[in-house]
Amino acid sequence: MKVHGFVQAGGGSTRFGTDKALVELGGRTLLARTVELVASVCEETRIVAGAGKYADVQVSIVADKWPGQGPLGGILTALDFSNEKFRGAGGERACALIVSCDMPFLTGEWLAYLCERAVKSTAQVVVPESENGLEPLCACWRTEAAAAVQAAFDGGVRKVTEAMKRLPMEVLDEGDWKRFDTDGRLFWNMNTAGDYEEARRVFAQRAIGG
Numbered sequence: 492m493k494v495h496g497f498v499q500a501g502g503g504s505t506r507f508g509t510d511k512a513l514v515e516l517g518g519r520t521l522l523a524r525t526v527e528l529v530a531s532v533c534e535e536t537r538i539v540a541g542a543g544k545y546a547d548v549q550v551s552i553v554a555d556k557w558p559g560q561g562p563l564g565g566i567l568t569a570l571d572f573s574n575e576k577f578r579g580a581g582g583e584r585a586c587a588l589i590v591s592c593d594m595p596f597l598t599g600e601w602l603a604y605l606c607e608r609a610v611k612s613t614a615q616v617v618v619p620e621s622e623n624g625l626e627p628l629c630a631c632w633r634t635e636a637a638a639a640v641q642a643a644f645d646g647g648v649r650k651v652t653e654a655m656k657r658l659p660m661e662v663l664d665e666g667d668w669k670r671f672d673t674d675g676r677l678f679w680n681m682n683t684a685g686d687y688e689e690a691r692r693v694f695a696q697r698a699i700g701g
Contacts, residue, residue, distance in 0.1 A: 493585045494606045496533030497569040498525050499562055499628065500540045500592040501555040507683060512545075512592045514687055517694045521681070525592045526550050532603045533588055537572070539565045561649045562591065562628060563640070570637035584635065586610060591628035593681045595690050601671035605631050605663070614661035615639070619668050619678065626678045627651035 500512045500522055512522040519527075522538070522545070530536040538545060542554040553572045557564030566589050573587050586609050588602065609617040609631035618630040628651070636658050643654040671677060674693075681690055 492610045493534045494532070494610065494631065495573055495585055495587050496529035496536035497553070497565075497572075497587055497589045498522065498529055498536065498538050498592050499565045499569075499589060500538050500545065501558060501562075501565045507681075507687070511681060511687070516595055516690055517698065521595060522548065522592050524595065525590060525597070528597060528599055528602060529588060529590055531599045532606055537569075538592075539569050539589075557644075560644075561651075563644060563649050563651050563654055565589075566632070566651065566654075567637065567640050567644055570632060570634055570640060573634040574637055584633065586631050586633055588631045589628070591680060594629060594678065595681060596674075596676040596679050596693075597629065598671055598677070601668060601677060602629075604667075604671065605629070608661070608663065608667070609633075612661045613659065615658040616655050617661045617663065618655060619663045621665070621668075621678050623678070625652045625655065625662070627655060628680070629678060630655070 513520050516524065526536055526538065537551045537553050538548065539553050539555055541558045545552055553568060555565050556568045569587050569589050573585055588606055605617065615633040615636040616630055619626045639658055640654050643657050648654050668677060681687055
């Protein structure tokens with residue numbers, strides 16, 4: 492079963508103050524880093540974003556069908572796109588790895604493991620759970636989940652975890668992901684300017700071997 496990758500970059504970055512996808516860490520934008528990471532474990536990788544955004548990025552953009560409706564709209568956009576493009580071509584079932592662009596400490600090893608578990612699972616979504624709860628913006632979905640997600644969305648659901656709970660779900664706990672989390676930051680996401688300064692500090696420390 493193939494796994495197709497999608498990087499979500501459709502948020503408004505309201506708390507951040509500027510487009511956080513385009514800020515740099517270690518000499519590359521956060522968006523470029525995430526795309527490269529996802530592409531290292533997926534068949535094809537695309538960005539889900541508002542129409543017209545990131546036109547100069549050398550990666551295909553899938554226009555968010557529900558801009559302004561939060562990440563669940565972006566997830567549904569990715570699932571719909573996968574069904575239209577890939578299942579239409581050969582009818583083969585597929586998975587979609589859908590990751591937010593603002594998680595700078597994800598690793599290729601972890602994403603590869605997540606995809607491997609999703610391909611083997613009978614669940615329609617495989618998602619890690621940390622001490623903060625489910626981590627819905629780093630999950631792998633079966634493309635056939637689109638109908639149930641659409642029904643939830645049409646019913647007014649906007650919280651990703653609420654939509655997930657309406658699906659056959661497999662949860663990966665600390666026993667599954669802890670070995671990929673060397674410094675306790677695997678699912679840390681960057682929401683504010685203060686978060687960005689902290690991420691820059693960590694990247695600088697890593698660069699000098701600290």
